Amino acid sequence: MAPGDGIQIPSRLPLLLTHEGVLLPGSTVRFSVDSPRNMHLVSQRLLKGTSLRSTIIGVIPNTRDPDHDTDDLPSLHKIGTAGIAVQVVGSNWPKPHYTLLITGLCRFRVSSLLKERPFVLAEVEQLDKMEHYTAPATERATANDGDLGELSYNFYQAAVQLLGMLDMSVPVVAKFRRLLDSLPRETLPDVVASMIRTSNKEKLQLLDALTLEERFKKALPLLSRQIEGLKLLKKTRKSSPNNEKRVLSVRKGGVLPGRQFNRDEEAEDEDGDDTAVLEKKVREAKMPEAAFKVCLKELKRLKKMPQSMPEFALTRNYLDLMVELPWSRSTTDCLDIPAARTVLDNDHYAMDKLKRRVLEYLAVRQLKTSLKGPILCFVGPPGVGKTSVGRSIARTLGREFHRISLGGVCDQSDIRGHRRTYVGSMPGRIINGLKTVAVNNPVFLLDEVDKLGKSLQGDPAAALLEVLDPEQNHSFTDHYLNVAFDLSQVLFIATANTTATIPPALLDRMEVLQVQGYTQEEKVEIAHRHLIPNQLEQHGLTPQQLHLPQDTTRAIISSYTREAGVRSLERKFGAICRAVAVKVAEGHRVIATEAPPAECPAQQTDKAAPPEMPIVIDSVALKDILGLPPFEMEVSERLTLPGVAVGLAWTPLGGEILFVEASRMEGEGQLTLTGQLGDVMKESAHLAISWLRANAKTYQLTNMVGGPDPLEGTDIHLHFPAGAVTKDGPSAGVTIVTCLASLFSGRLVRSDVAMTGEITLRGLVLPVGGIKDKVLAAHRAGVKCVILPQRNKKDLEELPANVRADLDFVPAANLDQVLNAAFDGGFPGTAGAHAQPQLTSKL
Structure with a gap:
């Protein structure tokens, strides 16, 4: 390039073939490159070059590079733009490609192709004089007269008019303003056309215009169309005077009407009505003074805050919550x-x-x-x-x-x-x-x-x-609200x-x-008042289609469910309803097809007759639907050997009966405890052994060879069945004593007796908890007599009258009374057991 001839492009240029966009002199465009010839151009020319000259390439528009480098080259567009590659970015996803940022310099004409592989190299002829780009517009404003001068003036005035309709705070508009004042007049058509909204076809026509007058003639209608579009847009938005100035968004190098940048002033104008509505809601919320002051302070901050700030949404959400809370809204209680x-x-x-x-x-x-x-x-x-x-x-x-x-x-x-x-x-x-x-x-x-x-x-x-303190919850402070809210009227x-x-x-x-568990009679009432009608409705049945007698309900309660509540009972009713629904649906199908054609009389005998309504569920039908009963009255069956007693336990699921089994064998006097027992229950077992050994002579208890010490030469194994369930607590003390007394005496414990109570070394029976649940469990299991501590007698008043009538209660103050009631005919030694001496205070 000779310095005396101005800036010149090389006479030989590698060509970048593109069909996506048009590069005009003075504009900057980003191109994506993934075809073979273009990829070779980037890798062998741009990335390996070491001089400024190696970064100048020619961009040929409206020409698609073949997908394979072996394919023939298509005909090239004759006019192209020389440009400098100012940025090259490579990527392998989703496939290998390069992204080029190219700034246009001038037009050129392709004279001849020198080679087609690995990339296109051509002899070119420069068309624009690049030295013109260095002359300011003010020096050349009056250089030309005639039509060109008038066209230039009109174009400049139209560009100024367009700028007056845009917002100067937007970066692309400010850049437009600077270019308009600093660039020479002959460069304006190319630069302005690249910034306003134009199609690739229009840009291609402008690129092919070689004379300056022709360029002004082609670019001026594009600029006028942009101005008319903005005027029409402003006219349609006349109802909102705050939105007169519209900001245009940049897309693919163009300025497009109808889309806005986030401007602080406009955001405040658009949100002004919402803020006023929010302030009105705050004043109408009737919130306490402290909360009202906080809301006003946040409102003041919200008005000064641009909508684009992240804290704007947080503050707005906080104020929305504050106005939605029921500070003073309440319902009137029904006091009838x-x-x-x-x-x-x-x-x-x-x-x-x-x-x-x-x-x-x-x-x-x-x-x-x-x-x-x-x-x-x-x-x-x-x-x-x-x-x-x-x-x-x-x-x-x-x-x-x-x-x-x-x-x-x-x-x-x-x-x-x-x-x-x-x-x-x-x-x-x-x-x-x-x-x-x-x-x-x-x-x-x-x-x-x-x-x-x-x-x-x-x-x-x-x-x-x-929350749950009546003295504090009148000023409950949530961390999000950070103001007190009155919860004193809430019923928790x-x-x-x-x-x-x-x-x-x-x-x-x-x-x-x-809230105690239900008795069998209460479950029967609940079933026929609530559960059965509810299940019938859920399964589309009516009382005329299904009838459950009370005897069947009692059988389900006693043999198929063993719980304090009624959830399992309701599931059993659901299973019965589903089985009946199948019968009813099949009966409907039979009725619908019970009139076969005359030529097929045999089909009528094959059809099952519809079931009689209502379908009554008896014991046989119950076993067919629900299967064999999982629970049986096993109390009498398990008390067939000495060393077995029935206790009563409390669980969070309600009361349960608890079997205690003991056996003895020759040994060294050791006590083995199994059944996953807690420490308190183990201590109760040791207490029972100690008390029985101390009173063995009184109750005629012997070891395996008839000796007076029950543990001499004997090992005792005490087991609590259901070993997977953890058991603990002191209430099994009397049951353990009775079980061991049965083992040492060789007598059977009554099969209809269950017991509960804590023991001491002196043989006293202390009160325990959960009496109602335990007695209900005994009643469900078919027990007839319950031994309980004397001091728990007051708890029997909570029991339903029918349970108290069905059971015999033996309040026991000491173990003598327990053993006397647990065995048929009393226990040897209990009748003659001496009473505790009464002590008189000498104070």
């Missing part, structure tokens, strides 16, 4: 006590203690309107209706109901929420529940509160201390299967109501 009693009786059978507590609350609410909501805890085995009675209480009071399942929750943020500084923060379940029900006095059911977990994220049971009902796993501080804040 007779109507409430009717609703509770219709929804649930039995549960007198729970119903009485709800009616007491209604009565006090009639006398005192500003009563804080009680915090109740229903404790009982699964399936007895704790959750459903909570929903029934809400319906009785006329309040909204919301259930929060706490089983497995191990993060205190689930209760108190996350602070707003965290990404993805949200309020806790209490505040979310209030937002859902939209009133501030609902009934909240905290289900499975005894199954809360604990982890590194905190203890949710500790977070519940504030917690449910649990046991209180053993509830922290003492949390248990102290709740009023515990024990």
